[in-house]
Amino acid sequence: MPVETIEVPVSPPYPVLLGDGLDPAEAVSGNLRPGACVVLTDSDVGPLHADALRLSLEAAGWRVLGVAEVPAGEASKGIGTYADAVGRLARLGLTRDGTVFALGGGVVGDLGGFVAATFMRGVDLVMLPTSLLSMVDSAVGGKTGLDLPEGKNLVGAFVRPRAVVADTGWLRTLPETEVSNGLAEVVKMGLLSGGEFFEDLALVPEARSGDPEALRALIRHSVRFKAAVVAEDEREGGRRAILNYGHTIGHALEAAADFALPHGAAISAGMVAAAGLSRQRFSTDLTALHEELLRSAGLPLRSPGVDADAALEAMSRDKKRSVADAPTDHRFVLLRDVGHPVYGVPVDEAEARRAIGALVG
Ligand SMILES: NC(=O)c1ccc[n+]([C@@H]2O[C@H](COP(=O)([O-])OP(=O)(O)OC[C@H]3O[C@@H](n4cnc5c(N)ncnc54)[C@H](O)[C@@H]3O)[C@@H](O)[C@H]2O)c1
Ligand SMILES: [Zn+2]
Structure with missing residues (x-):
């Protein structure tokens, strides 16, 4: 080829x-x-x-x-x-x-x-x-x-x-689990991108089983998508932040689990939570779609056993790293719809606690 x-x-x-x-x-x-x-x-x-x-x-x-x-x-x-x-x-x-x-x-x-x-x-x-x-x-x-x-x-x-x-x-x-980890980022970008990339997420099960054509198609879409986002905002002053979809809670779960949780598994659960928050904000319900795609990639939808307080604490620590944040709210990337991400959406402490609680219980 x-x-x-x-x-x-x-x-x-x-x-x-x-x-x-x-x-x-x-x-x-x-x-x-x-x-x-x-x-x-x-x-x-x-x-x-x-x-x-x-x-x-x-x-x-x-x-x-x-x-x-x-x-x-x-x-x-x-x-x-x-x-x-x-x-x-x-x-x-x-x-x-x-x-x-x-x-x-x-x-x-x-x-x-x-x-x-x-x-x-x-x-x-x-x-x-x-x-x-x-x-x-x-x-x-x-x-x-x-x-x-x-x-x-x-x-x-x-x-x-x-x-x-x-x-x-x-x-x-x-190893197979590492393929699933990579597919978490692919699903993330397909949801952010919409269009043909999103439609080709139907190839995820084949890619998971190692089909070279399916892998190649999804890598091509992902690289093109990431390259376009990076070209627009290389140093993450704005729109590049959309690539953090699922990562606000995902990173917090990883830190609370002392990094024993694979990154892909953590952001998979993080995306499920973000889909829930998106539904509350924008009344578009993409939760079943998220669950179906992530399951097809061999990823977990929840992170049972992770300490919710430790995750919230990690999220607050992470927040301090961004100067743009309001003092009380967390900032999330949410999806208004497939292909329509919104970044910098304020989510208050109580909402964040509920979202994390739903994943770890
Ligand atoms: N710079 C960025 O923009 C960016 C974006 C996302 C993630 N990251 C970072 O990437 C890291 C995670 O990357 P990763 O998931 O590739 O982890 P990794 O580099 O630890 O690789 C996972 C495991 O797979 C093994 N491996 C890799 N390729 C292999 C192959 N072809 N055959 C057999 N084994 C192979 C590695 O040796 C390792 O044991 C994290 O540190 C994360 O912070 C950076
Ligand atoms: Zn990631």
Whole structure:
């Protein structure tokens, strides 16, 4: 199947190259000349896919100084792993004109992106997302970040990769629960987008079972949609906030569960809650639609057992991170209808408590 290019129209623009079984070095050859590089990956993805990447790069004339592997998992988005990674680049002899290839899921993308943005004040970055979530969401849009003990993504930078290469062939080794996690973001964007993307959410069950055509169609829709939103508001001054649909309560559930709850599961429940709040505000009832789509993606609709008070507390902490917030209300993204998101909708403490209570009881 030919390689497809979807441009992210920021300045300078960068391409997302989408294919199945493509040659990554050849895919980026129009955007970068071969030179010295380091591959950053994690301990799950490295053993599966780093050798093939190294061969592809070397065959195209790249000098691969080394493959730096970090432990798989969210804990690698910390300052300690960051310090190890930049130290490793220095010891490998990467210079200002070098390139970092970030091969992995959202953790490697966020860490590798921040490494590339800061090492020697910035080296070139190529994102090679290997999880569905990173292909449809985190590898596109330029946000990179690290977690602190004080909270998730508290350190970071906006960075524009030179290219993003998404090879759906990599998804064949992705565990089923991680496919569902990625589909949570796909369902989110389909609901926000409406139109043909929304109609193609009918492909979710096939995508869940690994059908390459269905996966490719949903990744294409998601990347196009996210690219358009990002082009309009790269630094999230306004409309980019719609991408947080389901995330206000979702993040709170994750924090209250000490991140034992997968992100996809948390935002799935968060979207069900947001659909309930949307029904109260706009008298459009999209709750059954949400439940049907999320169920078809293999996602839970509730988060039983999570402490409601801890979730509310986490939501208030999160709120403090936004200057635009009113002192008492939470700000939500809600859906007036499919394809018609509204952001910055005030939701008071009592409503938020009821919405969370309905999920965790
Ligand atoms: N920057 C952004 O805009 C943005 C957006 C959304 C999420 N994120 C971040 O992304 C992270 C979550 O990303 P994720 O869900 O990809 O998690 P992840 O990177 O931890 O990947 C999930 C697991 O799947 C493994 N994996 C990935 N690809 C694989 C493959 N092809 N085969 C086998 N195993 C594979 C990983 O090693 C890991 O164990 C979070 O830290 C989140 O904050 C960032
Ligand atoms: Zn998310």
